[in-house]
Structures are given as structure tokens and as C-alpha cells.
Amino acid sequence: MEQETRRRCRKCLTRDMDQKAYFENLHMYIQNLEEELKVGEPLYEERLSLCKECDLLADGMCRACGCYVELRAVMKKNSCPYDKWLRVE
Numbered sequence: 001m002e003q004e005t006r007r008r009c010r011k012c013l014t015r016d017m018d019q020k021a022y023f024e025n026l027h028m029y030i031q032n033l034e035e036e037l038k039v040g041e042p043l044y045e046e047r048l049s050l051c052k053e054c055d056l057l058a059d060g061m062c063r064a065c066g067c068y069v070e071l072r073a074v075m076k077k078n079s080c081p082y083d084k085w086l087r088v089e
Contacts, residue, residue: 047073
């Protein structure tokens with residue numbers, strides 16, 4: 001029987017993690033998402049570029065919805081709460 005590899009939840013709150021470890025975890029999560037769930041790299045970078053110009057971006061988070069923009073921007077199903085991401089892949 002083939003053993004399935006699963007990541008285990010460490011049951012950490014973000015306030016309990018150091019900032020570097022948290023962001024490494026976030027980027028690893030994004031990297032390991034199934035490709036069919038993610039937008040292509042050009043659209044992802046376009047979305048991030050629009051977020052970087054937005055006054056609501058603070059420390060990687062959107063103050064409009066509370067998300068981490070890098071995670072929100074990578075997902076096909078997501079949109080900007082202020083309709084700044086007009087193009088759909």
C-alpha cells in the first residue's frame with residue numbers, strides 16, 4: 001500500500017510564528033497549490049503590480065478584505081474587492 005505524504009498542520013497562530021517563517025510558509029503554500037487552481041504567471045504579476053499601486057496595501061495585506069494579496073492574486077476564483085483586476089485568464 002502506497003503511503004500518502006501529507007503536510008501536518010502545526011496549529012500555529014500567525015502571532016506565534018516569527019515573520020520570516022510565516023512568509024516562507026505562505027510562499028510554500030502558494031507554490032504547492034494545484035496548477036489548475038492558479039492563474040498564469042503573467043496575470044499573477046499583473047495583479048500584484050496593481051496591488052502594489054493601491055493605497056489599501058499594507059505589509060502584504062489588503063486592508064479592504066484582510067487577505068494576503070499574494071495568495072488572493074494567485075487563485076483563479078478570486079477577484080479584487082475593488083474590481084482593480086479586470087482581466088480574467
